[in-house]
Amino acid sequence: MSVISKLKKEWFLVGMVVATVLAVFTPDLGKSGxxxxxxxxxxxxxxxxxxxxxxxxxxxxxxxxxxxxxLHLYVQGATFVAYPILWLVFGHTFLTYMPAALAFGFCYLFVLPSTISSSVAMTAIGKGNLPGAIFNASLSSIIGVFITPLLIQLFMGMEGAEMDLLDSVLSISKMLLLPMVLGQLMRPVLLEWTQKHKSVVNKLDKYVILLIVYSAFCDSIDHGIWSDFSPALLAVSALICLVVLMVMVHGIQWGARKVGFSHQDEVAAVFCGTKKTLAAGIPMAKVIFGHDPNLGMILLPIMLYHPIQIFYCAVLANKYAKVPLEAGEVK
Structure with a gap:
């Protein structure tokens, strides 16, 4: 009974494992389209x-x-300075021991902007600074329209691609800002209702994260990244993604505490400063790299990194959620 009680208490983590396993057997159900x-x-x-x-x-x-x-300087610095520095330091090693396309895939991963949806959702789960997360996730996506092609050109000697800034801003606004504004407008009418149904409302973002986890793994399986490459190459690539994520998460966490961030700001910094976007990354790659036959290998690092970051950051968000708001550190 104690085991069952523990599983019920950690239903969110159990749900992520179930979603991952389910995706292996039912990719056609959850994949995009x-x-x-x-x-x-x-x-x-x-x-x-x-x-x-x-x-x-x-x-x-x-x-x-x-x-x-x-907080804004810290998060954007992590996304567009700290990550690219990893390529400056280790890029030559990647090119020496990996196929060039895969090495450039890691370069592409390091220069991508942050995610929007999962960063904000996990900040909410972890009792973080939600307004700061919303602002930084949106800002990162807008800045990335310019910075990502520029860094690709700088690091890989490729010409940057022209992108529609207005379309990016409109997409971000429709996905994130418009619902927020509507919520603000409806706040005087519906706030009391949400307070009465707080238990359901507080679980909704976790349900959405579980759907994202399932969909992400279904897409990765459907794209064949688990079969198009040798097991050794996949294992090494996944291990690098995991190590990079761990270094960045705990490095940002350590730095946030050193500069005196509150618990809420630390949570926002960790989840907005470590994420890399798959949703915007794949369309941008198709524009930047065109019809390169190695596009699949170039995309491999972000395809691996995406589910790893969601899974690990969801675990961390669940851990943050158990910390009293007045506490400054994760126990």
Whole structure:
């Protein structure tokens, strides 16, 4: 009974394991455009989560998030300075011991912007600075439109691709900011209702994360990354992704505490500063690399990194959630 009780208490972590295993046997159900159309469902789920977050945030809290310049500099520095430095330090080693396309895939991974949806959702789960996370995740995606092609050109000697900034801004706004604004507008009407159903509302973002985990693994299996490459190459690539994530997560965590961040700011910094976007990464790669026959290998690192980052950061978010808000460290 104690084991069953423990599993019930950690239902979110158990759910991630189940979602991962289920994806192995049912990739056609959860893949993008698959039977369940999770790519569409998760978009609506994320919009609903952000709508509810909008209901819960006071305008004062949002303004405080926007004005937190110290957090913004820290997160954007991690995304567009610390990660690219990894390529400057280890790029030659990658090119020496890996196929060139795979090595450049890690270069591409390091220069991508942060995710939006999962960064914000996990910040919410971990009781982090949600306004600051929303601002930084959105800012990273906008900056990435310019910075990612520029760094690719700098590091790989390739010409940057032209991208539609307006379309990117509109996409971010429709996915994230519009539901938040609508939530703010409906706050006087629906806030009391959300308080009455707090137990359900607080679990909704976790349900969405589970769907994202399942969909991400279904997509990776459907793209054949587990069969198109040798087991050794996959294992080494996955290990590198895991090591990079661990170094960045705990490095950002350590740095946040050294500069005196609050618990809420630390959570936002960790989840916004370590994530790399798959949703924007694949379309950008198709534009930047064109019809390169090695595109599959170039995309391998981000395809591996994405489910690893979701899984590990979800575990960390669950750990953060158990820390009292007045505490400054994760026990």
């Amino acid at each position: 698959g039977v369940l159309h999770l790519d569409t469902i998760t978009v609506f789920g994320i919009a609903l989560v952000f709508f509810l977050h909008g209901l819960g945030l006071s305008p004062k809290a949002i303004m405080e998030g926007v004005s937190n310049w110290k």
